[in-house]
Amino acid sequence: MEEILIKVEATMFSKQIGTSPSRYIRALRLQEAERLLKQGNLSVADIALSFGDGDIYSFARAFKRSIGMSPSHYRDKYVLIEQSSTDG
Numbered sequence: 475m476e477e478i479l480i481k482v483e484a485t486m487f488s489k490q491i492g493t494s495p496s497r498y499i500r501a502l503r504l505q506e507a508e509r510l511l512k513q514g515n516l517s518v519a520d521i522a523l524s525f526g527d528g529d530i531y532s533f534a535r536a537f538k539r540s541i542g543m544s545p546s547h548y549r550d551k552y553v554l555i556e557q558s559s560t561d562g
Contacts, residue, residue: 504540507533511549518545 487495503525510521522533522545537545 500536501540504537507537507545508541508548511545512552514549514553518549521545 484495487498491498493501507521507525510516510524511518516524518534519530522528522530525533525536534545537548541548543551
């Protein structure tokens with residue numbers, strides 16, 4: 475019975491939000507990973523651990539699939555943009 479309720483709730487969530495609960499949570503985690511990468515205080519490995527994967531390679535694949543570049547390239551690009559905006 476509990477499994478049926480979970481499936482019904484997931485279906486209702488998907489209809490309201492437009493995506494599955496797991497994809498929604500993954501998107502939120504990726505947004506947080508972007509924020510942490512921009513801060514530059516944590517290593518990519520530490521961010522991967524906070525992402526919930528515990529595996530830097532699966533985190534990097536998910537990040538690249540979603541954002542279009544690796545976490546380290548994303549950080550490098552963001553830092554370069556920040557430096558150029560403060561130099562001007």
